[in-house]
Amino acid sequence: MSKGRFGIFGGQYVPETVMNAVNELDAAYEKYKDDPEFIEELKTLYRDYAGRPSLLYYAEKMTKDLGGAKIYIKREDLNHTGSHKINNVLGQILLAKRMGKTRIIAETGAGQHGVATATACALFGLECQIYMGAEDVERQSLNVYRMELLGASVTSVSEGTSTLKDAINAAMRDWAENVNTTFYCIGSVMGPHPYPTMVRDFQKIISEEIRAQIMEKEGRLPDCVCACVGGGSNAMGAFYDFIKDESVRLVGAEAAGLGVDTDKHAATAAKGTTGIFHGMKSLFLQNEFGQIDPVYSISAGLDYPGIGPEHAMLHKSGRAEYLPITDEEAVCAFEYLSRTEGIIPAIESAHAVAAALKIAPKMSPDQIMVINLSGRGDKDVYSIARYRGKNIVNS
Amino acid sequence: MNRIDKALSELKNKNEKALITFITAGDPDLETTEKLVLEMFDSGADIIEIGVPFSDPVAEGKVIQEASLRSLAKGTNLNGIFEMVERLRTKTDKPLILMMYINTIFRFGTERFFGLCREKGIDGVIVPDLPFEEKDEIRSYAEENGIIPISLVAPTSHQRIASIASDSKGFLYCVSSTGVTGTRSSFKTDFDEFFGEIKKSCKVPAMVGFGISNPEQAKKMSAYCDGVIVGSAVVKIIAEYGKDSCGKVGEFVRSLKEAIL
Numbered sequence: 336m337s338k339g340r341f342g343i344f345g346g347q348y349v350p351e352t353v354m355n356a357v358n359e360l361d362a363a364y365e366k367y368k369d370d371p372e373f374i375e376e377l378k379t380l381y382r383d384y385a386g387r388p389s390l391l392y393y394a395e396k397m398t399k400d401l402g403g404a405k406i407y408i409k410r411e412d413l414n415h416t417g418s419h420k421i422n423n424v425l426g427q428i429l430l431a432k433r434m435g436k437t438r439i440i441a442e443t444g445a446g447q448h449g450v451a452t453a454t455a456c457a458l459f460g461l462e463c464q465i466y467m468g469a470e471d472v473e474r475q476s477l478n479v480y481r482m483e484l485l486g487a488s489v490t491s492v493s494e495g496t497s498t499l500k501d502a503i504n505a506a507m508r509d510w511a512e513n514v515n516t517t518f519y520c521i522g523s524v525m526g527p528h529p530y531p532t533m534v535r536d537f538q539k540i541i542s543e544e545i546r547a548q549i550m551e552k553e554g555r556l557p558d559c560v561c562a563c564v565g566g567g568s569n570a571m572g573a574f575y576d577f578i579k580d581e582s583v584r585l586v587g588a589e590a591a592g593l594g595v596d597t598d599k600h601a602a603t604a605a606k607g608t609t610g611i612f613h614g615m616k617s618l619f620l621q622n623e624f625g626q627i628d629p630v631y632s633i634s635a636g637l638d639y640p641g642i643g644p645e646h647a648m649l650h651k652s653g654r655a656e657y658l659p660i661t662d663e664e665a666v667c668a669f670e671y672l673s674r675t676e677g678i679i680p681a682i683e684s685a686h687a688v689a690a691a692l693k694i695a696p697k698m699s700p701d702q703i704m705v706i707n708l709s710g711r712g713d714k715d716v717y718s719i720a721r722y723r724g725k726n727i728v729n730s
Numbered sequence: 731m732n733r734i735d736k737a738l739s740e741l742k743n744k745n746e747k748a749l750i751t752f753i754t755a756g757d758p759d760l761e762t763t764e765k766l767v768l769e770m771f772d773s774g775a776d777i778i779e780i781g782v783p784f785s786d787p788v789a790e791g792k793v794i795q796e797a798s799l800r801s802l803a804k805g806t807n808l809n810g811i812f813e814m815v816e817r818l819r820t821k822t823d824k825p826l827i828l829m830m831y832i833n834t835i836f837r838f839g840t841e842r843f844f845g846l847c848r849e850k851g852i853d854g855v856i857v858p859d860l861p862f863e864e865k866d867e868i869r870s871y872a873e874e875n876g877i878i879p880i881s882l883v884a885p886t887s888h889q890r891i892a893s894i895a896s897d898s899k900g901f902l903y904c905v906s907s908t909g910v911t912g913t914r915s916s917f918k919t920d921f922d923e924f925f926g927e928i929k930k931s932c933k934v935p936a937m938v939g940f941g942i943s944n945p946e947q948a949k950k951m952s953a954y955c956d957g958v959i960v961g962s963a964v965v966k967i968i969a970e971y972g973k974d975s976c977g978k979v980g981e982f983v984r985s986l987k988e989a990i991l
Binding site for chain 2: 337338346347348349350351352353354355356494495500501504507508511512513514515608609610611612613614616619621623624625626627
């Protein structure tokens with residue numbers, strides 16, 4: 336069995352042209368991940384540039400309103416660039432620098448990973464090329480302009496479903512062409528080994544901070560941690576340090592779009608089957624002949640037909656549970672958190688809030704729930720208004 | 731003896747280069763694909779790769795991506811392709827290879843897939859997203875059924891060339907350049923160095939593919955190795971002429987074959 340396995344999932348299913356690059360990255364990551372200088376540089380960037388540690392906020396109004404578990408919100412939305420994506424990007428860009436790569440490419444769905452990548456490239460003076468599905472370019476136009484402002488070139492991908500999956504295809508083709516100079520900065524816990532492990536390692540700081548912060552505030556571990564799952568990087572980050580603590584219930588909120596019983600959803604754990612795509616063996620939404628299904632979600636960041644291989648393993652083993660959340664539930668949660676706590680969440684993160692709205696009332700007041708708020712929602716305001724039938728764009 | 735090995739040893743005895751051509755199954759429909767396969771064999775192709783369409787072919791350039799989508803839109807699937815292969819086997823005994831993405835094998839059922847390959851008359855498979863490290867995914871099933879999984883090396887394979895080449899069966903697919911499939915006007919690879927490295931450890935014929943689009947390129951590239959693989963240039967003709975492409979494709983394949991003689 337090849338490298339990077341999570342049970343049967345994971346592996347390195349990529350064309351030969353990029354296989355050497357994948358191996359070089361693996362070697363570089365193995366070399367630097369425990370290197371004191373690398374760790375120190377990353378820590379300094381996390382603290383002084385990204386604004387870590389992110390706050391763990393007691394959502395008192397929400398707690399009282401729901402009448403169940405005591406709710407804390409991990410404020411990844413307060414990181415520089417507005418989401419957890421910066422944690423991973425800073426790690427990968429430091430690696431790229433050490434590997435002598437001069438050009439960075441990345442895919443992006445909601446634009447959060449693209450913005451984080453463009454930001455780090457601006458900081459380190461690297462050429463940056465972002466691939467984004469044409470539909471996402473349209474629904475996340477604010478982030479497109481942010482990336483351009485940061486000096487990145489954004490290519491709109493109008494193949495297939497014109498969303499995240501197609502942006503990844505385009506990035507993989509670019510990588511195959513320019514593999515000698517180019518570093519592919521994958522944004523989630525997906526793709527060929529070492530990405531799922533490496534990205535998880537760069538994101539696990541979320542759960543490590545939650546542990547320290549909740550121990551300080553409550554003197555004990557949470558009973559439940561909730562996070563949204565597209566590819567699954569913020570969820571892996573929020574879950575990882577708690578996997579060994581059986582008492583901590585881990586809940587991933589995945590995009591159910593118009594409902595898991597329609598053909599318009601992206602609920603991979605609920606409806607997916609094992610397959611091999613985008614470099615990994617994992618769960619995918621696909622037909623009986625292995626053709627990847629077109630998927631749908633109001634959230635560009637969750638609109639992906641697969642899930643990271645470690646999530647596939649956690650799902651199969653039952654260690655984590657995955658709850659489908661519809662567009663309507665996510666939008667209601669988006670509005671609820673805005674009004675109740677004065678926090679506008681990303682529509683992706685609103686899926687985690689929606690899961691919490693279902694679970695927390697059934698828990699007892701002496702229990703603790705942590706919601707990982709992976710990103711802020713400024714980028715979504717226009718599309719949520721449109722969803723509610725309001726046109727707020729000046730033309 | 732596998733038909734691939736047989737065909738290649740006959741060519742070797744005649745001191746001839748091999749011509750391998752690719753078309754996407756079901757583009758524009760399976761009936762035309764069947765005619766095109768026979769036409770290409772008649773026109774001098776020694777081995778034919780039949781592409782199984784995939785929704786997300788990450789190793790392909792625009793031409794084959796679009797052919798894949800056209801074929802899928804027609805409802806092409808493996809069942810239909812195997813039926814076509816069965817019909818073809820009543821008319822030709824030349825080597826047929828399926829070129830396909832690993833998910834289309836895995837989801838169909840790897841054991842069932844290779845069993846049908848043997849039953850219907852497929853001789854080899856090329857799986858562009860299954861690198862050397864993951865070959866165990868299919869190896870035992872392929873071997874049990876006498877199907878050859880064709881290995882690929884690329885200019886970026888470097889120190890991996892020796893292990894891949896020495897392990898290869900049937901022939902070694904040598905990718906001419908970085909990037910995806912599709913016609914190219916020029917190549918940046920140092921072919922003397924690339925094939926020099928390959929020949930040190932390769933015990934089977936070495937074929938070059940990716941970007942070869944005309945007889946001149948085919949002639950030039952075949953000098954380095956044992957044969958050439960032409961795909962996108964053929965698919966382009968089919969994209970233009972559809973069901974009426976047989977004559978044009980035959981003409982093009984003849985011009986390729988003449989160039990490498």
